[in-house]
Structure formats: C-alpha cells, structure tokens
Amino acid sequence: MGEFELIRRFFLPLGERQESGSLMLGPGDDCAIQRIPAGRDLVFSVDALVEGVHFPRNYRPDYLGWRALAVAASDLAAMGADPECFTLALTLPAVDEQWLEDFSAGLRRASEAFGLQLAGGDTTSGPLTLSLQVHGTVEQGGGVRRSGARAGDLIAVSGTLGNAGAALDYLSEPAPSADILAVLEHYHRPWPRLDLAGEVRRYASAAIDISDGLLADLGHILAASRVGARIASDRVPLSAALSRLKGSKALNYALRSGDDYELCVCFAPESWESAPESLKSQLTVIGAVTAEPGLYLDGVDCGLEAVPAGYDHFRGKS
C-alpha cells in the first residue's frame, strides 16, 4: 500500500465523517480551509509524540490514537477553547495494515469523543513519531492564559492527580488488580477536560493543563504571571486506587508526574464565589497565589529552581 492509498483508506474517513460549520475544505488538497465564526479567534496548539519517549515501544496502536489526540486537545481545554478540528503528521517505519486500522480506530473514537474533525495531515516513512495540531475557537479577546494569575487568587485542580504517572510502573503487569487497572485507564485513555473549558473561560484568571506534573505546570503559571503560590499537600486530590497502590508515595506521584491531563486553574476569589456548582464540583482548591515569588508546599519553599521540573524532554524524568 502506498502513501496515497493509506491516507485514503485510514484517514480520509475521519475528515468526512462529521458535519462541521467550521471546516470548509478537509483532507486531500494542498491545504485545508477553516472558517472562523465572526467574533471569534482561532486557538491552536501542536504536540509531538515520539515512540520510546512519550509512549512505550510497541504501544497498543488504538491506545496511541486516542492518547495522541487527547494530549493535544488538553491544551485547548486549558485555554478554555471550543474544539473544532486537527491535523496529523504521522511518520511510520512501515505500512502495517493491522496497526493502521487499530490506530485510526482509536483516533476516530477520540475524534468523536472530543468533537475534533480531521482537517488534513501528512503521512511518511521514518521512525514512529506523531505531531498533532488541534484547532479551537474562543470569543475575540478570550482565551485563558498562563499569565493572568494575581495575588490572592485561589488555585484549584480538576480530577485526581498522579494516576497516569503511577500507571507507568504497571504497563507490563501480567495480572493487574482492579486498582492497577484503574490507574492504567488514566494513562491509556486520558480525557482532556474539554467539559470544563466553557466555564473555565468564563471564571478563571489563568489555567494550564497538567502534562508535566503539578509543580512544574503550576510553576509555568507562576513564572508567566510573576507571582508565587502556597499549596497544601493534604488538599492535593488523590484517587483511592493510587493511595492504596502507593501509600505514602502517592503524593509524590500527584505532585511530580504528568500525563493526567487534568487542569490547574486560578480564580479571583469573587469569581470562584460566583462560579456555578457544575464547575466547582469538578475542582479541588489546593492553595492560593501570593505576591512574593516562590512555590511553597506546606510552608516549605520548594524553590522553583530546586523543584524537580517535571518532565523535560531533553533531561528525562528528574
């Protein structure tokens, strides 16, 4: 099977499947064309995933298809954007039809779940790497940035943290327990918090998705906003499965491991007060923004320099 047949068979259906008011021309021409509704801005982000770096070698292709789009879509959620479409640049060592069928099936499920239509792509031979760019929209002047946190803001996170990081310890588990299956699900099938994007956009002062670890990603907000923060370790939400599996080490996973794709969000106190229960019930307040710089955990200065920086792709896990 050649490049064109491969694209036609496995990927064009993801571009044709959905009705979209936004995509005027999908895959198959020199470019795709998207119409941004009047009064809205385009929001976009690109993520590269490399075999052996961002996902294990010989990773299940249906998981990979889902995960790749979830990881990219998570950046849209962090900006409070509504999802529209995506592009895929896929480099493959060889044409393996079964692999492609499974990969495109996982990608299609994610595409449907997240409301992201395939707009275009490029498929070529080479080491297994993927690059996905997601497109969304926000009203003009909208978009929740990292730089909007102010002293006195509350800091909250969605869901529970550390599950996907712990899952890495069990990827080869031959007979996984229910708790192990629970954390593995977070790794294999992350759900970007697009469900929160609309309300985050309305109420938040700053937001980021937790891809590199809570401390590292909160650190990005603090650096961009030129503020500091105090957080309380006993407020950091942990799943029962993670707590049972890792005991006293569970917190460390929640603070330092990424891959959960939950959100870390800052709110001015009055915005938090006025936010609806539908948003608050999905979030846990873990601390507050301070005028003085530095990130304090239980009153101890983590020292952003000294804080393990989460995942740095040129340093490896710190």
Next chain:
Amino acid sequence: MGEFELIRRFFLPLGERQESGSLMLGPGDDCAIQRIPAGRDLVFSVDALVEGVHFPRNYRPDYLGWRALAVAASDLAAMGADPECFTLALTLPAVDEQWLEDFSAGLRRASEAFGLQLAGGDTTSGPLTLSLQVHGTVEQGGGVRRSGARAGDLIAVSGTLGNAGAALDYLSEPAPSADILAVLEHYHRPWPRLDLAGEVRRYASAAIDISDGLLADLGHILAASRVGARIASDRVPLSAALSRLKGSKALNYALRSGDDYELCVCFAPESWESAPESLKSQLTVIGAVTAEPGLYLDGVDCGLEAVPAGYDHFRGKS
C-alpha cells in the same frame, strides 16, 4: 540546556520578531491565538520532514531550516493564500547548540523572506524529524483547489523544472561547477511561489505545487477534477544549467523529480487572456486539459497508472 531554555533561546525570537495583525498570542502559552480578518478564511497545511527520507543525513542545518519552511509555505502558494504564521514540531536526537543556532538562523531567514511568523511549537528528543504547519488566509470562498480544472483549460508551470531533482546527484560533489552550483541552489534554497499566489487566486481554475514531480502532481489535479490532459515535452521549461548537465535526460528530471516547489496551474482560456503580463511572464504553457481522462505526453498515453508516480514516501522513488 533543557527543553524550555532551548525554546526560549532559539525559537521565541522568531515569534517576537515581527509585527503581525493576525497573531494575537505567540509561543509560550498552552495555545497560540490568531485572529482571522473579517471576510477571510484560514488556510493551513502540515508537512513532515524526516532525516534520511526528505533530506540527507547530516544535512546543513541552516539549509534545513530554510528548506523546511519553504516546503510547507509552497502549499499556501498553491492555494493562492497570503502567508501569516507557522508552527514547528521539532524532534532532535540531542541538544547541539551550534546545530540549533544554524538551524534557527536558516529558519529565521525563511520566516522573514516568506512573511511567516512563528506562532508556536513543540521541541522534544527523538530521531531528527520536523513537522511544520503553515497558516495563511484567503477571502471567503477563495482558495484555488485541485478540483477546478475544466476541459479546454490551459496548463502552465512556473520557473524551470527538474533542477532540485538533478541536484540530488551532486550533493557530495567536492568541486562543483557553476552549473552544478546553480541546480544545487534550487535544492538547498527553494523559493515557494508566494509571489504568484495573489494572481493565481484571481485567475486560475486549479493549482498544485510540484513537490513530487510534474507528472505526479498534475495527475493529482486531473484526478481531483475528473479530467485528462495533453502536454508537450518540448514546452516543459528547463534551465540552461540542467540542460547542459543532463543533456537528453534533462526532460526526465523535469517530468519526474520533485523538490522544485514551482506551481502547476490551470486557466480557463479567457482567464489566461485577461491575466496580467506580470503573471504570464512567470509561467510557461505546456499543454491543455481534456474531457477524456488520461495524461498524454506528446500524444503518447502515459497512463496515469503506468506513469512513474513521483515520490511516494512508502515506495521510494519509482
């Protein structure tokens, strides 16, 4: 140097350098934000480049930076779009500061030459691959597609063809002649025909950029438009350097090798008549579109199935 420092030092300057009416938020947040002017549509295309597949191993990084953006920008020219910005997903085996400085210098020169500002990206470790997505705009309902060719249209190409393909024979030439230097320049420093985009949009019925070879790319227009074509080999424009270097084989390079990033454009006869000299002088008419399918070269049916298909990345050069 870690990932964040690397991005800050080598790539953020490409996002900050230019004034753009379109880019509202550049690199450094979860997403970039672009405002599409009222009455215009977003036009975008992604291209993946892999070391050893799309460019030679140990290729000069300044050439690579230029070439990568030129290849991507060429798709904007083929749609008749005005360039705006781009994203870069870069996977690197290691952080080599000299390499990065040279690469980003070449990328910056191309960025300035083509009017494409860096909007965002992702940098990670892995085999050397690049994925660039370019963004442009056209007036709503505009955008020259592959599917618009009609029987009776004239077929024209820009520039001269086959130079970059011939250059591949001389990449390691120790003492290149003037002719060899001339064709090498086409390979190392391709110029996407963004200079023609505005007039192509106004006058053309269909267009494609010649990345895979004239026969292959014209074939894409014919397939999308459900028409055929007759072209004359003695009309195909060849550079003097290519003719001297390759003699009777020069035509074969012009027909079958890609990498020149010139345009193949179809025009209704009355549109061609009314087109300005500034456009016509850049183009050479090589044939005409026919109602009956098939691609005839000098009256001989190439048979699109039998025609060497140009570059297919899963089959290699045919």
